[in-house]
Amino acid sequence: MKEVIVESLVGILILLGALLSALSSFGLIRLPDVYLRSHAATKSTTLGILSILTGAFLYFMLLDGHTSARLLLGIIFVFITAPVAGHLIGRAAYRTGVPLWSQSVQDDLRAIIEQEAQSKERGRNG
Amino acid sequence: MASQIILNLLIAFVWMFLKNTWNPATFIVGYLIGLLFLFMLRRFLKGDFYMRKVGAIINLVLLFLKELVLSNIAVIHEIIRPRLRIRPGIFTLKTELKSDWEVTMLACLITLTPGTLTLEVSPDNGTLYIHAMDIEDAEMLAKQIKGSFEKAIMEVSR
Numbered sequence: 403m404k405e406v407i408v409e410s411l412v413g414i415l416i417l418l419g420a421l422l423s424a425l426s427s428f429g430l431i432r433l434p435d436v437y438l439r440s441h442a443a444t445k446s447t448t449l450g451i452l453s454i455l456t457g458a459f460l461y462f463m464l465l466d467g468h469t470s471a472r473l474l475l476g477i478i479f480v481f482i483t484a485p486v487a488g489h490l491i492g493r494a495a496y497r498t499g500v501p502l503w504s505q506s507v508q509d510d511l512r513a514i515i516e517q518e519a520q521s522k523e524r525g526r527n528g
Numbered sequence: 529m530a531s532q533i534i535l536n537l538l539i540a541f542v543w544m545f546l547k548n549t550w551n552p553a554t555f556i557v558g559y560l561i562g563l564l565f566l567f568m569l570r571r572f573l574k575g576d577f578y579m580r581k582v583g584a585i586i587n588l589v590l591l592f593l594k595e596l597v598l599s600n601i602a603v604i605h606e607i608i609r610p611r612l613r614i615r616p617g618i619f620t621l622k623t624e625l626k627s628d629w630e631v632t633m634l635a636c637l638i639t640l641t642p643g644t645l646t647l648e649v650s651p652d653n654g655t656l657y658i659h660a661m662d663i664e665d666a667e668m669l670a671k672q673i674k675g676s677f678e679k680a681i682m683e684v685s686r
Contacts, residue, residue, distance in 0.1 A: 435616075
């Protein structure tokens with residue numbers, strides 16, 4: 403009885419993770435610009451990997467009796483680093499001038515960046 | 529907070545010395561007794577009783593997990609919709625958080641919330657520029673972020 407429950411739980415977790423990863427790759431193809439793609443890549447893949455690793459952890463712990471601390475550490479590392487990576491890619495893209503999608507409605511950052519560039523220019527000239 | 533934890537560990541060790549048994553069970557019993565002492569003597573200690581802060585941290589982690597699941601549902605809903613109906617944009621968010629650590633936490637949380645991505649933090653840590661997937665009402669989104677995350681982080685840090 404216990405085995406059936408554990409196996410179905412692990413199966414659901416791992417299938418869910420695979421499904422989320424697949425959907426996020428669809429998102430990478432479908433969405434129109436870097437920033438929106440970055441949304442799909444950071445969020446769905448993070449949760450996908452987390453649930454696959456959790457499934458593997460539960461499988462080894464409950465059926466093999468082997469507690470793998472490395473899987474837990476992997477979960478924590480992915481959880482901490484994925485949003486930072488998303489932020490850095492988005493920031494680098496914006497700084498190098500990758501345009502937003504044509505149907506974007508609001509852009510508060512453009513003015514700030516231009517101001518910064520102007521003051522830098524003035525500093526170089528003066 | 530750190531000094532209270534060290535004090536608690538010290539009480540647990542003293543308890544192990546008194547019992548003269550050296551196993552994890554005795555340590556845990558000693559730790560719980562130390563917790564009780566610290567709770568009774570909380571008036572004389574610097575800062576709040578530290579378990580309140582531990583509770584706030586657990587609260588923050590749970591919030592993190594909940595937002596991660598919600599944001600995935602939102603993003604996948606947008607992806608599998610037959611026609612794209614998103615209206616992306618960048619909006620500013622003024623924050624009251626001061627230290628680097630707090631702002632980093634807030635930026636990570638925002639990146640994992642439904643449809644928002646931190647693009648830039650201003651040099652004085654006061655303003656965050658956030659790319660939103662669906663910018664129906666930037667004001668409302670900002671208020672929501674401030675209401676839940678900023679408060680949860682403040683609970684931890686002060």
